[in-house]
Amino acid sequence: MKIIRGSVIAAALFISGLSGCANLQTGGEAPQYKVDAYWPQPLKDNWIWGQVSSVAVDSLDHVWVLHRPNTLLEDDQGAQKKPPANRCCVAAPPVMEFDRDGNYVQGWG
Secondary structure (H helix, E strand, C coil): CHHHHHHHHHHHHHHHHHHHHHHHHHCCCCCCCCCCCCCCCCCCCCEECCEEEEEEECCCCCEEEEEEHHHCCHHHHHHHCCCCCCCCCEECCCEEEECCCCCEEEEEC
16 A cells, blocks of 8 residues: 555656646746738738648748648639639649748749
8 A cells, every 4th residue: 555655746746846847847837829811911912821731830920831832722823714704713833932021032842
C-alpha cells in the first residue's frame, strides 16, 4: 500500500510541476488566436483558391500557401473557359508566397 501511495504522490507532483512550467511559459493563459479578415490582400487577376492543403511560414515571416486548383467547382472557373463564361474567376497558382502583410510575392505551378 505504501508503494502505491508513494507512486501516486510522485505522479501528482510531476504533473503539477509540468503544469506550473506551462503557466510560466504562457503567462498563465493559453494563447488566443483571431482571424484577420484582411489577410491576405485581395488576390490579383480574379484569382481564387481551391482547397488549401498546406500553410508554412519561413524565416522571413513569409507565408507559403499550397492549394488544390482542381478542387474548384466548374461554376468557380468561368473566366478560365474558352470562351469565358463570365468575368470571375481563375484558379490561383498552386504554390503562392505572401509577405507578412499579406501581399502576394510570387507563385507557380
